[in-house]
Amino acid sequence: MPDLDQQLEFGIFPSPSAARIPELLGVVQVAEVEGLDLVSVQDHPYQDGFLDTWTLLSVLGARTTTIRLAPNVASLPLRPPVVLAKAAASLDLLTDGRVELGLGAGAFWDAIVAAGGPRRTPGEAVDALTEAVELIKAFWAGGTLRFRGEHYQAHGLHAGPVPAHNIPIWLGAYKPRMLRLTGRLADAWVPSMGYADPPDLAALAAVVDEAALAAGRPPAAVRRIYNINGRFGGGSGFLQGSPAQWAEQLAELSLSVGMTTYILGTDDPGVVRRYAAEVAPATRELVQAERARRATAPHEGTADAAPTAPEPDAGGSVSVRGSAGARHTVEPTPDDGTRLSPTMPWDEPSRPVGPDGEAGPHPEQAQHLKDIHDGLRDELQQVRDVLEQVRRGHVSVGAARSVINTMTMRQNNWTLGAYCESYCRIVTGHHTLEDRSVFPHLRHSEPGLEPVLDRLEEEHQVIHDVLEEFDRALVRLVTEDGTGRRGEAVLDGVQESLDLLTDTLLSHLAYEERELIGPLSRHGLS
Missing domain, CATH: 1.20.120 (Four Helix Bundle (Hemerythrin (Met), subunit A))
Incomplete structure (x- = not known):
């Protein structure tokens, strides 16, 4: 899918290490004061070296005022949808509407089972995620909730509180069925480098777009979020060169594939500063300039497409x-x-x-x-x-x-x-x-x-x-x-x-x- 003409956003993905709490809090503080849009945190409750994701997000919400917060992505098999919906709505109210919710169907099943969670087949995991999205959205609407699914149920639950804003739901998806679910129900699609590298994105995005259109939604209804990693240096690979090279590569993804949000995995405050001060504004400038050029350029094969004299x-x-x-x-x-x-x-x-x-x-x-x-x-x-x-x-x-x-x-x-x-x-x-x-x-x-x-x-x-x-x-x-x-x-x-x-x-x-x-x-x- 080509450029969706959406505003670009930039965020970070720090490690939730329990051994480096001051450094973790500090790098998030740098991200906010440098003007980044998002901080997101991975969710692996079975990882003994990691802080609990929702506890950490709550602390980050109390220590910041503008940056948005999201799990990237919540491990659904260990997060009951009703409890997850209530936690997200509560934090959204406490932070004046700064919460987004990333959901994952589950991975590392041995670890999930060791933590008391279910072991699901790929098909069961997608079915459970579909039910969870529907249940969470119904919970956020408030009122008396009745829901009967194969994996999740609610019997006359008094749902609430209602969040401060319509919390966007992200889905991490790579396989066709999950991609179709994303296009049908989600507010954002969030692939990661290493699982979906830049050459793979266009084909995966096309599946999301087709599913969105089949559900009566425009493709732009599903924001494209990309978890990225790289280093500033003299390399020629993707996100291996200078900030200017990073900007050119990210701008190309925005203009050719429609990616609009880039979340950088880093714990280095110096990298965060360069990313915010050099990469983000340069990427926005390149995308904006190309959009302006396209807006005024004659469409190929269309005689009357050019604008008239001002x-x-x-x-x-x-x-x-x-x-x-x-x-x-x-x-x-x-x-x-x-x-x-x-x-x-x-x-x-x-x-x-x-x-x-x-x-x-x-x-x-x-x-x-x-x-x-x-x-x-x-x-x-x-x-x-x-x-x-x-x-x-x-x-x-x-x-x-x-x-x-x-x-x-x-x-x-x-x-x-x-x-x-x-x-x-x-x-x-x-x-x-x-x-x-x-x-x-x-x-x-x-x-x-x-x-x-x-x-x-x-x-x-x-x-x-x-x-x-x-x-x-x-x-x-x-x-x-x-x-x-x-x-x-x-x-x-x-x-x-x-x-x-x-x-x-x-x-x-x-x-x-x-x-x-x-x-x-x-x-x-x-």
């Missing part, structure tokens, strides 16, 4: 009509003038304005700029949310905080610093791309835009300086005494730095969109 709209937006007459408009993000800081490091009324001009044939490039900016705005809001949590923590514990609260507070502070360090890299990388590539192209293509581009480059440097001051304030927060009035003063300094970053970045992004959406639609990004 039309200018009032208010500075850029519109284009497709072959079916639908109009797509790119609107600059408005700036309402709200400022959190008493002064700004630049004079906003003196900003130059570029020349008027007709819209051009590249509205998708203007939208691409806005999409990147929207991502920066979202990340900025997350930084503000994290700082607010730290501030609330200081106010709640006061000068008499206990040793445990002190350690928690320090962890929150370091979490904030690590998160913002990652965010600063993203902002700086975006501005560097503009300064070294996009801006020279626009200078050459539209000379009258030069004063605007000069001003934007000047503002990039100002924002860089604001980011540096914010970083220094974070260092003071994590290295100086955080109690009493001194602690409040340090926090106030961080808040002031963050407020100035908010003002400058949001003002700059709005100005840049207002001035560049038109030129980008005319001349593209390169």
Whole structure:
């Protein structure tokens, strides 16, 4: 199945080792502050060196605020569906809707039997999984539950609680019958490297798609999750090279097979940081660029497939009509003038304005700029949310905080610093791309835009300086005494730095969109 045009997501798959608990908790913390989407944990209750999966997920849910949690995948023969449904719903409520549920029909049957579970034939295992999916979904709907199956039953059970959101069910599947079950009932298909390597994925995905269509579901109803492993180095194999090579290989899977979520097996926080800061954004950029190209390229053999010439709209937006007459408009993000800081490091009324001009044939490039900016705005809001949590923590514990609260507070502070360090890299990388590539192209293509581009480059440097001051304030927060009035003063300094970053970045992004959406639609990004 080709690209399903879904948002890409990235996560990790750490080892649930009972001998390395601090390292395990630390790598999950890094994954969250670096902006990854998912952490998933294998489930082998008979493995004496592993922590219990649901206990671990509960602790991770309490120590994180944004990253989603999932067993990958739960060993169904040792997890009664009703108990599993209640555990997942409970954790979903406790984490504000951050739980997903991976299910497996069973493997390592000798170990399962040793733990008191049943031994099932392959056919029985698939039948039991089918019943379990139906029973779990019925449980989450609430009410009085009656279910009679060969493997599982419920007789007038008062089901509940209802989870905070519709919990997606993943199925690990490789054989035809399991693949068909996935297409018919599941929300996600989760193969793993080693069991299904990249050359195998297209054929397996085709079975899932056919089953989904036969059940009256679009193939996109089943998300494609891939458990991956690799190393950063100089190799030429799959996920054996540089982060840029990783990005190219993962983008190819997304565009050719429809894989949308990549979960990396690693316990190394350094690898997690590179994966989040380099591989994930580069993969998204490659996929987004190819999707934009495909959206505007003429379809082979179709004379009227190309979009018609773009039309200018009032208010500075850029519109284009497709072959079916639908109009797509790119609107600059408005700036309402709200400022959190008493002064700004630049004079906003003196900003130059570029020349008027007709819209051009590249509205998708203007939208691409806005999409990147929207991502920066979202990340900025997350930084503000994290700082607010730290501030609330200081106010709640006061000068008499206990040793445990002190350690928690320090962890929150370091979490904030690590998160913002990652965010600063993203902002700086975006501005560097503009300064070294996009801006020279626009200078050459539209000379009258030069004063605007000069001003934007000047503002990039100002924002860089604001980011540096914010970083220094974070260092003071994590290295100086955080109690009493001194602690409040340090926090106030961080808040002031963050407020100035908010003002400058949001003002700059709005100005840049207002001035560049038109030129980008005319001349593209390169």
